[in-house]
Amino acid sequence: MSAKYTIGLDYGTNSVRALIVNVANGAEIAAAVWTYAHGTQGVLLTRDPNQARQHPGDYVTGAEITIQQALAAAKKAVKGFRADQVVGIGVDTTGSTPLPVDASGQPLAFSKKFAKNDAAMAWLWKDHTGVAEAAEITALAQRIRPQYLAKCGGTYSSEWFFSKILHCRRVAPAVFAAAHSWIELSDFVPAELTGTLAPDKFTAGVCAAGHKAMWNAGWDGYPDAEFLSQLDPQLGALRSRLPARVRSVDQSVGGLTEAWARRTGLKAGIPVAVGAFDAHLGAVGSGVGPGTLVKIIGTSTCDIAISPNHQPLADVPGLCGIVDGSVLPGYFGLEAGQSAVGDIFNWWVNYIQPHGEKLSHKVLDEEAMKLRPGASGLLALDWNNGNRTILVDQRLTGLLIGQTLYTTPAEVYRALIEATAFGALTIINRFEEYGVKISQVVNCGGIAEKSAITMQIYADVTGRPMKVSRSAQTCALGSAVAAAVVAGAHPSFAVAQKKMTGLKPKVYRPNAKAHATYQELYALYKQLHDAFGTRDWNGNLYGVMKQLLEIRGRTRS
């Protein structure tokens, strides 16, 4: 019997990747990456730092090119490999990245009329033009539909579905009027590949709908028309045209079309799984299960845990979302995150230390590794890009305390790493405070792969072993796992994950002495966190600098 493979298509912020995986053992036999032709600013090349748009044509082109190239690479890598051994496709993407579509389900951007209109493009996850609308939605929900907010951490974000659509209604009414509906990128790609874009055939994923569009089976799907109408009557009218069928990733949206079979060389009819966000399928590719927290650590983090949906689960304040089936069927998916991690380290190296050679990440890593916990007297807050979890507040900024006349760049660098570790611990604590026990932490993503010092500090700060996913491309791998399930290659996600995912042998174990010092430092971090980040804190910070000096004195002697 010949080997079976699946393809994971992973749509990132700047590029798309196709990964071909052996379903029997998770071997990643070939991959291809293509950078979007139009970039992330839309077609008008605006310099508005809040705007981030993508041309949906790139998503289509990207699928074709990367699948072709990955298949070609597989033929070189594995003797006798044939494209018809690929039995299914899975798709993960950024999100919330909604795009307007016409009555036939085609992106408005593909029409001549809107080909040069940024509002008709896909509104990339990090587009923040809808800040005012997000505040409006949050305020209205607080007043009349508090249950909507309870499942998304208490605040509706400018990065999410309805903020963007409402903003479009306000600033580009012609585009809004021309749009029959709006769909997520993670749903567009599977529908495009399977010819199911038309509204009566279309399937949306519960991951995007639940986490970003307040979709919940408990209240009949999307927010009700009355609520949406109070934001704007036109938004209320849109509700009936939003996707009717919402499913989780164990379902197929359909079979690959003949046309796509010809374009790629794949076999027509192979199933394409319901799409989901990169982090969620990244968690699947890292082996997420009950008790396991998966941290996808790159420029920012996404932290994913799951909890059986047959057990009661409290609303966890400050989490980005709690959605039944958003990660795995049968489980609540819980999403948390840090707004910046690698981005903070990059800021220190590229903006504050712009001379590259002498103070690169590598040099700073090495110097920072030699420093003892507490020995610099520094403490930082990891809020240079706001705080996603647990404060859900973008209007927060960085803070560094403890500088002397002798503070070095490596000391600050280490303090910034520690700050992100304290932020990570705050998330773990929040999960556990609300009954989601975390018995194992698995890391993946660029920082987990490359920065040993970060992983060691995370272990020392949290007092937990830090494991690292075996795969360097867990999102695409997770999509391939979903594909294997929908293709019937494995009977369940549990089996598919067991066969196809794994951990690296190297585990970062906490050092007891370092952990003890970090517990003292974390108490101070939490004081600053609460003093600057919460309305209710009341106190005095007189002891903070003095305790940092005291710890410094003790660790240096």
Add this chain to the structure above:
Amino acid sequence: MSAKYTIGLDYGTNSVRALIVNVANGAEIAAAVWTYAHGTQGVLLTRDPNQARQHPGDYVTGAEITIQQALAAAKKAVKGFRADQVVGIGVDTTGSTPLPVDASGQPLAFSKKFAKNDAAMAWLWKDHTGVAEAAEITALAQRIRPQYLAKCGGTYSSEWFFSKILHCRRVAPAVFAAAHSWIELSDFVPAELTGTLAPDKFTAGVCAAGHKAMWNAGWDGYPDAEFLSQLDPQLGALRSRLPARVRSVDQSVGGLTEAWARRTGLKAGIPVAVGAFDAHLGAVGSGVGPGTLVKIIGTSTCDIAISPNHQPLADVPGLCGIVDGSVLPGYFGLEAGQSAVGDIFNWWVNYIQPHGEKLSHKVLDEEAMKLRPGASGLLALDWNNGNRTILVDQRLTGLLIGQTLYTTPAEVYRALIEATAFGALTIINRFEEYGVKISQVVNCGGIAEKSAITMQIYADVTGRPMKVSRSAQTCALGSAVAAAVVAGAHPSFAVAQKKMTGLKPKVYRPNAKAHATYQELYALYKQLHDAFGTRDWNGNLYGVMKQLLEIRGRTRS
């Protein structure tokens, strides 16, 4: 009638300067500088960062060399100049810089027995080895002699006279036992030049005694023997051997000896004024008078004001000292200061930006000058070296808030300058809160001379014009003014200052719009200042980051 000149001898941390000044108009006709041969670590070259010692032999050598060289330079600069036109000498030095002397008044360091003993050297102002003893003195005074602390800001410093002597008693009992007495550098030099080192001839300056040794005419001079004995019986026994005669700088300690006349080429018998600290005579050289605050801004600042001694003056909490006659006779001298100013800028450039060429002070000055107040969203506390005034607390550290992922080095640099300006404003406010009206601010020192951006920011932050002293070496000039008074060349300091000192034509005037923004930022600075720096503050800092972002948004748009 031929012109008259005086010499100002200015003993700094690293070098000594002799300045020859025309008493009629303040013209600085010649100067010479000599760097101490032994440096500032003592003779043993210890690397203890708390220790700073100087060999008193360098003070003697330095006087001889710089006077000789300055006279030679004067002969070249002014046609017909003769050394006998020099009618007096004034001396200013760092302090508190005490040194142990034998029964004849000679430094112990000059004896063979102690020539290699760091405890027998001069204990430079910045020597912090007596931290524990300073805390002990403060605690005892709080308990039994609170009046001693009221005149020195509430806390006795490790940098001061008795902390050092008591520490010597503890760590170098042989040196302590061999010392007949201890004298300040500012008193040693005048006594050495006039042959009045012997205890019965010796005159101490009220500046050093009053500001650093708790000397006050109101309680019979130095702290009483009972107080000192409780610290250590030997310290109590020392009291009777401390200098008996304490005077202000309008008095002469004696005439130049024949020996020193031969060594230098000066005329024997010319009067040498009572010595004082550099900042105090720097204030004189900057034209200090009632209502004028003189800021000597270098690595740190010393801020000097005076208040008529016939008017009641409250004890001003947090000031370094209030001493009758310490600056000018007939006035209380009030000393405040910032523990680091230029040192903080140097830290950012040299430690955090160690690549020199691209991000020098000059480049950062230019880039920071282009930024608008509030536009970076940053705010800093200027406590990298602790806070001298008004908190009197060395166990404080720096703080920076408002960083994003795009914060630039120039933005941080400007925030650090602004932080020192907020610190300066806090000092001015404290003076005025206690009835010392500041109607004019005159700056001098390296930063005032070189950094236009700093002066402009100080003007914008304080809302007051920043004037700069005409002389670039105001300390030495102030000493020359004192010399002119004791030589009878002018009838009073007021007349001598009017003739010999002045301001630069360039005045930095506050920009109303910038000042308005800085008033908002100062309110936030004061919140952080009180939250981290005082025991009594109670509150919440939730608004700080948000207000910084709000101000940023407003100033950028």
